[in-house]
Amino acid sequence: MNALKSIIKYQVHDTFRSKWLVVYTLFFVVLSYGLLSFTNDSNKVILSLLNINMIVIPLTSLIFGTIYLYNNRDYIILILSQPINRKTLFVGLYLGLSVPMVLSFLLGTGLPILIYIRNFKEAGTVLLNLFVGGVFETFIFVSVSFLIATMNENKMKGLGLAIFLWLFFTALYDGLILITLQVLREYPLEIPSIIFTILNPIDLSRLLVILRFDISALMGYTGAVFNQFLGSGFGMIVSIISLAVWCVVPLFFGLKTFSRKDF
Amino acid sequence: MCLIMSRIRNSVLILFLFLSTDFIFPKTITVGKNEKIKSIKQALALCEDGDVIRITGGFYPESNLVVTKQISLLGIDLPTISGSRKERILTVRANNVAVSGIHFADAGASFVKDNAAVKLDSVTGCAIENNEFSNNFFGIYLGKSWNCKIRNNKIIASQKAQTYSGNGIHLWYCKNIIIEGNTIDGHRDGIYLEFVRRSLIKNNFSTRNLRYGLHFMFSDSCEYSHNTFQHNSAGVAVMFTHHVQMHSNLFINNWGGASFGLLLKEITDGKIYNNKFVRNTCGIYLEGSNRNIVEHNLFENNGWAIRLMANSMDNNFMKNNFVGNSFEVTTNNTRNYNTFANNYWSDYQGYDLNKDGIGETPHHPVKLFSLLVEKNRPTLLLLRSFFVELLNTAEKVFPVLTPETLVDKYPEMSFIK
Amino acid sequence: MIRAEKLYKKYGALEALKGLDVEIKSNTLTYIVGPNGSGKTTFIKSVLGLVKPTSGNIFVDGTKLNGIYNYRAKIGYMPQIASFPENLSVKEVLTLLKEIRNVNEKFDDELIHLLNLEKEFEKRIKTLSGGTKQKLNAVIAFLFNPQILILDEPSAGLDPVSSSILKDKILKEKNAGKTILFTSHIMSELEELAEEIIFLLEGSICFAGKKDELIAMTGEKNLERAIANLMVGEKV
Numbered sequence A: 001m002n003a004l005k006s007i008i009k010y011q012v013h014d015t016f017r018s019k020w021l022v023v024y025t026l027f028f029v030v031l032s033y034g035l036l037s038f039t040n041d042s043n044k045v046i047l048s049l050l051n052i053n054m055i056v057i058p059l060t061s062l063i064f065g066t067i068y069l070y071n072n073r074d075y076i077i078l079i080l081s082q083p084i085n086r087k088t089l090f091v092g093l094y095l096g097l098s099v100p101m102v103l104s105f106l107l108g109t110g111l112p113i114l115i116y117i118r119n120f121k122e123a124g125t126v127l128l129n130l131f132v133g134g135v136f137e138t139f140i141f142v143s144v145s146f147l148i149a150t151m152n153e154n155k156m157k158g159l160g161l162a163i164f165l166w167l168f169f170t171a172l173y174d175g176l177i178l179i180t181l182q183v184l185r186e187y188p189l190e191i192p193s194i195i196f197t198i199l200n201p202i203d204l205s206r207l208l209v210i211l212r213f214d215i216s217a218l219m220g221y222t223g224a225v226f227n228q229f230l231g232s233g234f235g236m237i238v239s240i241i242s243l244a245v246w247c248v249v250p251l252f253f254g255l256k257t258f259s260r261k262d263f
Numbered sequence B: 001m002c003l004i005m006s007r008i009r010n011s012v013l014i015l016f017l018f019l020s021t022d023f024i025f026p027k028t029i030t031v032g033k034n035e036k037i038k039s040i041k042q043a044l045a046l047c048e049d050g051d052v053i054r055i056t057g058g059f060y061p062e063s064n065l066v067v068t069k070q071i072s073l074l075g076i077d078l079p080t081i082s083g084s085r086k087e088r089i090l091t092v093r094a095n096n097v098a099v100s101g102i103h104f105a106d107a108g109a110s111f112v113k114d115n116a117a118v119k120l121d122s123v124t125g126c127a128i129e130n131n132e133f134s135n136n137f138f139g140i141y142l143g144k145s146w147n148c149k150i151r152n153n154k155i156i157a158s159q160k161a162q163t164y165s166g167n168g169i170h171l172w173y174c175k176n177i178i179i180e181g182n183t184i185d186g187h188r189d190g191i192y193l194e195f196v197r198r199s200l201i202k203n204n205f206s207t208r209n210l211r212y213g214l215h216f217m218f219s220d221s222c223e224y225s226h227n228t229f230q231h232n233s234a235g236v237a238v239m240f241t242h243h244v245q246m247h248s249n250l251f252i253n254n255w256g257g258a259s260f261g262l263l264l265k266e267i268t269d270g271k272i273y274n275n276k277f278v279r280n281t282c283g284i285y286l287e288g289s290n291r292n293i294v295e296h297n298l299f300e301n302n303g304w305a306i307r308l309m310a311n312s313m314d315n316n317f318m319k320n321n322f323v324g325n326s327f328e329v330t331t332n333n334t335r336n337y338n339t340f341a342n343n344y345w346s347d348y349q350g351y352d353l354n355k356d357g358i359g360e361t362p363h364h365p366v367k368l369f370s371l372l373v374e375k376n377r378p379t380l381l382l383l384r385s386f387f388v389e390l391l392n393t394a395e396k397v398f399p400v401l402t403p404e405t406l407v408d409k410y411p412e413m414s415f416i417k
Numbered sequence C: 001m002i003r004a005e006k007l008y009k010k011y012g013a014l015e016a017l018k019g020l021d022v023e024i025k026s027n028t029l030t031y032i033v034g035p036n037g038s039g040k041t042t043f044i045k046s047v048l049g050l051v052k053p054t055s056g057n058i059f060v061d062g063t064k065l066n067g068i069y070n071y072r073a074k075i076g077y078m079p080q081i082a083s084f085p086e087n088l089s090v091k092e093v094l095t096l097l098k099e100i101r102n103v104n105e106k107f108d109d110e111l112i113h114l115l116n117l118e119k120e121f122e123k124r125i126k127t128l129s130g131g132t133k134q135k136l137n138a139v140i141a142f143l144f145n146p147q148i149l150i151l152d153e154p155s156a157g158l159d160p161v162s163s164s165i166l167k168d169k170i171l172k173e174k175n176a177g178k179t180i181l182f183t184s185h186i187m188s189e190l191e192e193l194a195e196e197i198i199f200l201l202e203g204s205i206c207f208a209g210k211k212d213e214l215i216a217m218t219g220e221k222n223l224e225r226a227i228a229n230l231m232v233g234e235k236v
Helices: A002-016 A019-038 A042-071 A073-080 A086-115 A117-151 A155-183 A190-198 A201-213 A224-231 A233-260 B002-020 B040-046 B368-375 B377-382 B386-397 C040-048 C070-074 C090-101 C110-114 C130-143 C160-175 C211-218 C223-235
Strands: B028-031 B052-055 B065-067 B072-075 B080-082 B090-092 B098-100 B103-105 B116-121 B127-129 B132-134 B138-143 B149-151 B154-156 B169-175 B178-180 B183-185 B191-197 B200-202 B205-207 B214-217 B223-225 B228-230 B236-242 B245-247 B250-252 B262-268 B271-273 B276-278 B282-287 B293-295 B298-300 B304-308 B316-318 B321-323 B327-331 B339-341 C002-011 C014-024 C029-033 C055-060 C075-078 C148-152 C179-184 C196-201 C204-210
Touching: A002 A086, A002 C090, A019 A042, A019 A086, A042 A073, A042 A086, A042 A117, A042 A155, A042 A201, A042 B386, A073 A086, A086 A117, A086 A233, A117 A155, A117 A201, A117 A233, A155 A190, A155 A201, A155 B377, A155 B386, A190 A201, A190 A233, A190 B377, A201 A233, A201 B377, A224 A233, B028 B040, B040 B052, B040 B065, B103 B116, B327 B368, B368 B377, B368 B386, C002 C040, C014 C040, C014 C055, C014 C196, C014 C204, C029 C040, C040 C055, C040 C075, C040 C148, C040 C179, C070 C075, C075 C130, C090 C130, C110 C130, C110 C160, C130 C148, C130 C160, C148 C160, C160 C179, C196 C211, C196 C223, C204 C211, C211 C223
Parallel strands: B028 B052, B052 B072, B065 B090, B072 B098, B080 B103, B090 B116, B098 B127, B103 B132, B116 B138, B127 B149, B132 B154, B138 B169, B149 B178, B154 B183, B169 B191, B178 B200, B183 B205, B191 B214, B200 B223, B205 B228, B214 B236, B223 B245, B228 B250, B236 B262, B245 B271, B250 B276, B262 B282, B271 B293, B276 B298, B282 B304, B293 B316, B298 B321, B304 B327, B316 B339, C029 C179, C029 C196, C075 C148, C148 C179
Antiparallel strands: C002 C014, C002 C055, C196 C204
16 A cells, blocks of 8 residues: 555656646646636536537547656556556556546546636536536546556557547547437437447436526427436436446556556 | 596596496495405405405305406415316406406316316406416406406416326407416416417416417417516427417427427417527427528527428528527438528638638538437437547538538637627 | 566567576576577566566566565666656655655665765766766666566667676675576676576577586686677578
C-alpha cells in the first residue's frame, strides 16, 4: 500500500510539472472562459463543453495514455526490478496520469464557470452531469490506452489503434447505430438501441447530459420504453454503473496483460 | 360631493330595481340548518325575481336544482352543495343570475348527460364568481348563453381517466363571455369552447388537465391573454378558427408523446404574440394553418420549438426568440411557403461583420437530424452526438433533404428584448 | 546463490534461451558474455522477474521464482539504459525508491560522493546529461546494500573516470561478500574482474566455469582471445 501511495505521489508530481498538462489545462481555461465571455446563454456553453467531453477528452486521454506508457518503458523496468508488485505499479501509473488529467479538466473548465456561476442557476444538475461525464471519460480512455499500450509493443501500432478507437467511439459507432436503425426501422428497436448506446462510453456521457437537457422535453415522444429508461432514476443509475464498468474492465485486462508481460 | 353623488346613484339603482321587479320588494331568503328554510330547493321554490338567497355554511346534499328566477345565490362561509356523485347540481334557466361563494362538489359522471356543477342554459347576464368546485364531472357549463362572466373560480378534479372526467369550463354556442382569473386543475379539458364568438379568456391558470389546458374549435374573434397553461397532458389545442388573438400567455411543461404547447389546426389569420413557450415537447405545432402572424414570442428549452406541417402556408414568424430548443423548426416537406425573419436563434453560428445586429449568413433552423427523428423515433437517442452534428453540418452546406427556402435570412445576433 | 534449471524462453518464434542450466555461486563475480542476441539480457531479466520464462525454474537463494517479488529486496539492478520520470529531481527519484523499498536507513551512498552527484540533487531528470543519468543508475543499484548485484553493460555510457570508480566499487563489494553478475557484449575493462565466466551463444551455454579454466582450456593468453577462440570453434 505504501508503495502504491509513493508511486501515485511521485507520478502525480511528475505529471503536474509537465508542459503538456499545463497546455491541456490552459486549453480548457481559454475555451471555457472564451465561451462564457462570448455568450450569456448557459445552454450554448454546456453544449460546447459537451462536445469537448465527447471529442477532446477521449482523444487526449487515449494518446497521452499510450505515449505515457511507451515513453516510460525503461523507467517501468527500473521500478519493476525493485521489490514491488506489478499490479501496484500499473495502478500507480494509471492514477498518476489520470488523476492530474481529471483535475486539469475540472480546474480548467470549472474555474471560469465559477466566475460566471450566476448564468448557471438553473443548470445545476446538467453541469454536474457534464463534469461527471468528463471525469469518467478521462478515467475510461486512459484505462483503454493503457490496455492498448500493454498489448502492443509496437509504438506506431499502438498509437494508430488509439486513434482508430477514438474515431470509432466518437463517430463511426453512432453512424453504425443510425444506419442499423434506419435499415431495420420496421422492427421495434428501442431496447436494442438503448443497449447499443450503453456499450459506448462516449454515448453514455452524452446521455448523462441530454437526459437532463433535452430528453425531459422530448420525453414521451419516443415511446414508453425510452420513457421508462430515460425518464427515471433507473436510467441514470444504469448509465453510471455502465460508465464505471467501462473504467474497470479495460484496466482489469490491462493489469492482467501487464502482470504477464515480458519487459 | 362624492357622497351625494353615490347616494343619488343608489337611489336610481333602487328605483330601477323597483321598476324591474314590478314593484314587489325584493327579499332575502336565508337557508341553513338553524334557519326556518333548511333546503335550497325550498328556497328556490319560494323566491321571486330580484331575491337574494343566502346559503349559510354547511353541507347540502341536493341535486337537480333549477333556477328559474332572476336571483342571486350567495354562499356565506362557503357552504357545500353536493351532487353525491350521481346528478347535476345547479341549472340556471333565468337571466341575470349571480352565483358566488359556494362550494360545488361531486356532480356525478355520466356517459349520456353532461352533468355539470353549474349549468347556464340559454341565458344572458349571469355571473359565476368566487366559487369553488371539486370533483365534478363538468365544472361550469354554458350552453347558448350571452354576456356572462365566469370569474375567480377554483375548479379542481382528480379523475385519472378521460372518460370519467368532463371539462372545467365548457362553452357551447356562446357570445360575449368573460372567463377571467379561474384556476382549473385536473379536468379533461381545462377550458373548452365550441362555436363561441367575441369572448375574452384572461388570467386563467389551467393545469394538470387530462387532455388540453385550453381547447377551442369554431370560435372566431376571441381573445386569449395572460393565461398560464402548465403540465397539461396535451397542452392547448386551437382548431378551425379565424381571427384569433393569443397573446401574453405562458405555455409551460406540457410534456408527452402527443403533447404541444400550442396546437394550431386549420387556423387562419390569427395573431400569436408575446407568448412564452417553455419546456414543452413541442412549442407550436401547425397543421393546415395559414396567414398567421407569430411574433415576439419566446421559445425556450422545448423539444421542438415549431413543427410546421407542410400544408401550412404564408405564416410569418418574426422577432421571436429561440433559446436552447433541442430542435428549432422541423417540417415534413422539402418546400416551404412560410416566412422566417429577424428572429433570434441561439443555435445560430454566423457572424455580424458590419455590426448592424443582423447576422450576415442565413440561419437554417431545420436540421437534417430532426427530419430523421420525425420518421424514425428511436434515432433520437443519437441527439447531439458527434456523428449527427457532422450530418447536420454536411446538410447545411449541401441541402438535399431539408427545405432550402426555410431559412431566416436576417437572424438577430442577440436576444430580442 | 542463483540457480537456473532448464530455463527456456521463446518470444514468438524466436528462441532466446534454450534450456539453460546454470548456477551462480554466492560471493562470486560472474561475467556473462556473449554476442548480441545471445540471451544475456533475457537471462538477467528472468532472474529479476521482468521476463517470464516459457519453462524451467529459477531459484534465488533457494526461493523459487513464480510471480513473487519480495526477493528483489536482495537485488540491486543497473539496467543498460537509465530512464526516470523527467520532471522529478534526482533527490525525488531516490526518495521514491526508498519509499518503494520501505527502507529509511543504512544506505550505501558512497558512490554518490565518489561520482560527485550531490550537486545534481535538486536538478530535474530532464536537465541531466546521459552520463549523469547513467551515474544515477549505478548509484541506485548499490544504494540499498543488496546482497546480489546485477549490472547490465555497466560501463556503457560512463566516462573512463566514472567507469574506474565503478570498477573499484564492484571489487570492494565483492570483497564484502556480495554476489555480482555483470554482462557485456564487448570486452570491457571490467572483464579482468571476472572470476566466473558464463559464455552464452544463441541461447545456450557455450562455457561456464572459472576464467582461468577457460583460458587454460583454449590455450590463449587472455580472456578476449579465449572467447574469440570459442566463438570461432562454435562456428566451425
